[in-house]
Amino acid sequence: MDLKIYAENLAKAAKNSQKSLRKINTEIKNKTLLRAAELILENKEKIEEENRKDLQKAEKKGYSKALLDRLALNEKRIKGMVQVLKDVASLPDPVGQIISMWTRPNGLKVGRMRVPLGTIMIIYEARPNVTIEAAALCMKSSNAVLLKGGSETINSNKILVDILKQAARETGFPENAIQFVETTEREVVNHLLQLDQYIDVVIPRGGEGLIRTVAEKAKMPVIKHYKGVCNLYIDNEADMEKALNIAYNAKVQRPSVCNAIENLIVHKDIAEDFLPEIAYYYGKAGVEMRCDELSYQILSTHPKAHDTEIVPAKEEDFYEEFLDLIIAVKVVNSLDEAIDFIHKYGSNHSESIVTENYTKGMRFINEVDSSAVYINASTRFTDGNEFGLGAEMGISTDKIHARGPMGLEELTIPKFIIFGDGQIRDNFGIPKEEQEIEINKEACDLR
Template identity: 80%
Template sequence: MEAKIYAESLAKKAKSTVRKLSSLKTDIKNKVLLKTAELLIAYKDKIIEENKKDLADAEKKGYSKALLDRLALDDKRINQMVQVLKDVESLPDPVGEIISMWTRPNGLKVGQMRVPLGVILIIYEARPNVTIEAASLCIKSSNAVILKGGSETINSNRILVDIIKEASRECGFPEDAVMFVDSTDKEVVTELLKLDNLIDVVIPRGGENLIRAVAENSRIPVIKHYKGVCNLYIDDEADMEKALNIAYNAKVQRPSVCNAIENLVVHKDIAKEFLPKIGYYYKKAGVEMRCDEISYQILKDHPLTNDAKIIPAKEEDYYEEFLDLIIAIKVVNNIDEAIEFIEKYGSHHSDAIVTENYTKGMKFINEVDSAAVYINASTRFTDGNEFGLGAEMGISTDKIHARGPMGLKELTIPKFIVFGNGQLRENVGIPKEEEEINIDTEACKL
């Protein structure tokens, strides 16, 4: 019962701000974003101190290095959060934007205007920077947000939300528009997911188990951010230098995130040249290579990959989101086989081809059914900030109004607006004889 009361209290407070948010001026929203950025710098030491508590607890519980990396905050990452706030502040406000307008033969002017989604519940794990990203986007798009971070970041998230609320009070922004689930009781989430009368959209951002649990138990529409089994295909007409750099960057630069590649797919005609070279660089970076039969035979006794971590791949490896220095390798006969592989094992997140053949590149773009598809670039760019969106609420792999990184526009929906001048459907109005009735106003007086 306590969890139910607490959940309803959070949702009702958020809901109470929706009407005011919808008509809030852009300059107020921008002021609170810049003030939050200012306070992040002022409270930097305190933020790091609280984050250290979360890191210590996570280490005691034996969390992986990849998760600890996602959890950690330092000067650089706090500065990145500050930049996110400034970037979002500088973007155009989507609320009230007229998307289109047309005139009907009867003179009605019909159009579509962007409006906020309403109350958004975001459930996420590990990365406290999501607190700032989600809040900043919701503030700018005039949505109320309920933030439910993981228990492993409770201290970090609490101080970040406190900072947002302090900035809100100083700038005249509705403080309850940013609510925080300051509890690790899992029943609170269960109760929140029942509140379809108060919450408009749920965005789960984390592991596959979390997302499936939310999707299966929510009465509220869910925008899913499923796992990132991203694939990189090296075509036989690839530029070798580009291929090596992209394959290295997409796996090694930050392996613990959803847009890092998990599968490396290589054309058979370039495999004997490419695989030992990338295998050498992967070896130096400590990457474990799980290989199909052909790639295993190429790499296992090659001088460049001597002492590398090379093991035979299992079928399930190609479905796996490792989020670590592990990669599964597959050799294919042609681009069609590569696309079929990606369709079978990928998660429709981000996939890339390296090729100098324009026709093949466009075939890949057209036939790979993913939220983001690349030619000759690293999948690590699938990110709201890198795409110029300021930040992101998540990367939707759903086929709905939002697919890929969700920025400001994806947090709004169109509503129809209609301007008339007395038009009537089929010109049916008050009957003529009724119009001519003369009412004795004196007789109507009491």
């Protein structure tokens, strides 16, 4: 197979579908999504069978338990994909929405309307349910999508794409608007990243290495999410019960995802009370705590941390996205120090403060420069579905039109629309006497 030609054919097909996408209405889009939901349930056993093939290969390659978890399509996640399709179908269609409109002194009505980005390529690793989430959002926002999943989930991804294409054929949705890279050859990505004449934007989802490689090689714009070094700050005016529950949930509930916390920051005034308690619960969950000097002094000999692995932290630990049952711990003297710590070591993803002090909470909201900032809640909520967006294409940590979970609106951009009634700039049009001559000539011709 000539990978260069293969890549170009995929991208061309996606690009050419845009004309058809502009013509379809919301009803067709919703019918397609709902039919895809039905087909997933009808083909549940086949999906599980294809997913088992991927899992067996991954186990033979020695993948970690955390990664195997990301690959798996169990009954709960299959139902989750069905729900995503239904949720996206139920959301308002952003395409064609008039964002704003104003009238100029000359009578021109100027406005902005949402339109699709065009063709979106998404490159993702591990999680096969991303196939459904990404395609659903692109379909509802009238974007063509080019899906490049990881080789580790090729079988799972392929059957899901086949289902989407079947739903498209049955409901009149442009089938070519859903393109899938079936080859596992990595070189095909390099060819696709050069095709900016067909692909309008690329969104990489995966490890930091993948994202940096895509950003370096792509000729088209890249919406990036390098890594999720999320931070939780426990203030000296925190409610202890809230703090323990949030710190436990944000690390333990699903440690392999980007919105799990990697750094736990604790005010020194409550460190001796809070740290042994959370260490006790972390120990039961198998969490390793990498502690700065003060937190190590508190925990290394404390009886409540007896069953918890307590080790001294290195400087690089605070920058690390562990994606595992490991957390770095820092004790600070003030809210200012906590914010400075987050700005130094965080990745602008998701940060949270636990405090009963309204002023401190609002300072945290205003001064922490991340895509999602919380007061008294777990960072695990940074997710398109949890935010009411139906699903997400990814979580952008870029400072562009899309920041945080990318839902339907983030897959559109505004274009200016202008309504006039013959207005010309500075009255610089055809002179009136010449207009009269032209009119007279036309009258003579008619006679």
